[in-house]
Amino acid sequence: MLMGRTLLITGGSGFLGAALVELARTQGWDVVATYHTHMPQTAGVRWEALDLRDRAATRALIERYAPDVVIHTAYRQEEPDMTAITAHGAGAVAQGAYAAQSRLIHLSSDVVFDGERSGSYTETDAPCPVTAYGAAKAAAERLVADAHPAALIVRTSLIYGGPEHPGRHERFVLDVIDGRAEAVFFTDELRCPIAVGDLAAALLELAEQDRSGILHVAGPDVVSRYEFARLIAGAFGRDPARVRGGPSPAAPRRPRNCALDSRVAQGMLTTRIRGVRDVLG
Numbered sequence: 001m002l003m004g005r006t007l008l009i010t011g012g013s014g015f016l017g018a019a020l021v022e023l024a025r026t027q028g029w030d031v032v033a034t035y036h037t038h039m040p041q042t043a044g045v046r047w048e049a050l051d052l053r054d055r056a057a058t059r060a061l062i063e064r065y066a067p068d069v070v071i072h073t074a075y076r077q078e079e080p081d082m083t084a085i086t087a088h089g090a091g092a093v094a095q096g097a098y099a100a101q102s103r104l105i106h107l108s109s110d111v112v113f114d115g116e117r118s119g120s121y122t123e124t125d126a127p128c129p130v131t132a133y134g135a136a137k138a139a140a141e142r143l144v145a146d147a148h149p150a151a152l153i154v155r156t157s158l159i160y161g162g163p164e165h166p167g168r169h170e171r172f173v174l175d176v177i178d179g180r181a182e183a184v185f186f187t188d189e190l191r192c193p194i195a196v197g198d199l200a201a202a203l204l205e206l207a208e209q210d211r212s213g214i215l216h217v218a219g220p221d222v223v224s225r226y227e228f229a230r231l232i233a234g235a236f237g238r239d240p241a242r243v244r245g246g247p248s249p250a251a252p253r254r255p256r257n258c259a260l261d262s263r264v265a266q267g268m269l270t271t272r273i274r275g276v277r278d279v280l281g
């Protein structure tokens, strides 16, 4: 048990953040978690409102708690204010964590890459984003590393929860299959989905290590968005044949093969990161 050790989770009201909050409590962390628009009712957690656009308040919150560890999951994937929240907000978190001498784990994404390669990206590959969101996450990585050189930057891939904890990827596939939305799932966009519980467990294991720099933590199975949608359909009792697949359009440009090579993390962690075919198949 981690008596008296404090973990501050930004984005505790989000999908990954909520899984982290739950698991960290069971592991004995004193948990402080932030929300932006809605405060969860999880007991035994100190909830703090946070708006990452207010950089001074962001730094002050972290310095006030001076937690042993900060895990920064909060972000925004679209406008308005995506760069202010996702990039500069991450920089403010890193400044606060550095001033408070807190260990920092920052969540990043596979879309910092352009997706043009055949094979998987390793930690030494340079970011080369092709979307505004990818650029914001790549900028966040730079700002975090500059402000807190000992930070650990964890790049991950599509996060899902399966039938017990469906996330937005599952909800979207079900909306399409059940006729509430329309979509073609791309056969040429490759990702390494990771179960939210596996990622939370890996992050909490990393919280107690002192590794810094970049680490890829994603699932071992490389699947297309089409295969991922079919796996979700089957796991939720729908007919996978109802998922329509096709190639991604030439424009606007999208990162196609963002497969992450996570062998370094797999070698360091006792947490087993399961493949999506094992979890949902």
Ligand SMILES: NC(=O)c1ccc[n+]([C@@H]2O[C@H](COP(=O)([O-])OP(=O)(O)OC[C@H]3O[C@@H](n4cnc5c(N)ncnc54)[C@H](OP(=O)(O)O)[C@@H]3O)[C@@H](O)[C@H]2O)c1
Binding pocket: 010, 011, 012, 013, 014, 015, 016, 017, 034, 035, 036, 037, 038, 039, 050, 051, 052, 053, 072, 073, 074, 075, 076, 085, 107, 108, 109, 110, 137, 156, 157, 158, 159, 160
């Ligand atoms: N989901 C994926 O498939 C995926 C893939 C690759 C990487 N990632 C990375 O994993 C991390 C977590 O993703 P997620 O899907 O768990 O996120 P999420 O469910 O969308 O949650 C986002 C969190 O950010 C908070 N937030 C939004 N705007 C904010 C602001 N202005 N100030 C402070 N907090 C704000 C939200 O608070 P409220 O809900 O209270 O408004 C929420 O807690 C992100 O860093 C993301 O880049 C995710």
